[in-house]
Amino acid sequence: MNTKPSPSGSGLGEHAVTITRVADGQWHALDDDLVVGRGHAGRRPDGRLFVSIDAWHGATFDRLAGAMLAELPGPLHTVVDEADTELTEGWRRAGFTVRRREWEYMVPTDPRVTGLADVLPPPGVTIVPAGQADETLLRAVDRAIRDEVEATVGWARSMPAEVVPRAEGDTIVDPAKYAVAAGPDSYLGLIRVVRVIRPRIGLLAVRAGEQRRGIARALLAHALGTLHDSGSTAAWTEVHESHHAASALFEGIGAQRVSSNLELVR
Numbered sequence: 001m002n003t004k005p006s007p008s009g010s011g012l013g014e015h016a017v018t019i020t021r022v023a024d025g026q027w028h029a030l031d032d033d034l035v036v037g038r039g040h041a042g043r044r045p046d047g048r049l050f051v052s053i054d055a056w057h058g059a060t061f062d063r064l065a066g067a068m069l070a071e072l073p074g075p076l077h078t079v080v081d082e083a084d085t086e087l088t089e090g091w092r093r094a095g096f097t098v099r100r101r102e103w104e105y106m107v108p109t110d111p112r113v114t115g116l117a118d119v120l121p122p123p124g125v126t127i128v129p130a131g132q133a134d135e136t137l138l139r140a141v142d143r144a145i146r147d148e149v150e151a152t153v154g155w156a157r158s159m160p161a162e163v164v165p166r167a168e169g170d171t172i173v174d175p176a177k178y179a180v181a182a183g184p185d186s187y188l189g190l191i192r193v194v195r196v197i198r199p200r201i202g203l204l205a206v207r208a209g210e211q212r213r214g215i216a217r218a219l220l221a222h223a224l225g226t227l228h229d230s231g232s233t234a235a236w237t238e239v240h241e242s243h244h245a246a247s248a249l250f251e252g253i254g255a256q257r258v259s260s261n262l263e264l265v266r
Helices: 058-071 085-093 135-150 215-229 244-251
Strands: 017-023 026-031 034-043 049-055 076-081 097-108 126-128 178-182 187-195 199-206 234-240 256-265
Touching (some): 026 058, 034 058, 049 058, 085 256, 135 178, 178 215, 187 215, 215 244, 234 244
Parallel strands (some): 049 076, 199 234
Antiparallel strands (some): 017 026, 026 034, 187 199
């Protein structure tokens, strides 16, 4: 997005722009029937309400933000590229503050680049490929990991937005997206890879008592190797700025930090 102050004499000013709610969750800024800005509000799968604004002039952005905030229930969230300082400042003027920062990484898949070609899981652990996991055990390890994170740093605070828990707290929407690390009696960790426009590693996690054994590295080696065999040269992932171990893991296999995103909240 690009916002600029309205230049004097341009014909676009606060008095000329009208804000209209054109549909549920959609607003237009109009200057003599010309659309000069758009606002959108929608709920993410985890239930949080996110807003966005696309406007050329800062004054139009402020008018749209004011109209939207007057009609929407809080709390409200938005995500911006940290490099877009004008957009970030616009949301700050509207009362938003930084909630979290995430680094976005581009992760190579070629094992000759990652150095993961010879990585194996620790003794007694096997990797079960995506689509072959036992759903009951998968849901059990997902729930256990979430409970462990919630009891420490808090899942909503430290992990990316995901899905609304369904019946009985079920957060596994598509079991076929998960590969898991299996122990003798239970699953010890999991990795979720989603392929839409480009492959994205949405979750990589290991039970607290099983960490520092190389399980996460083995899961990553399996997932990236599978992507490489299918023709994908890179995957993408986001890491919370406080997750130093995760950043070290990805950077250690050649992942490049390509951008950073800010989640703002009001």
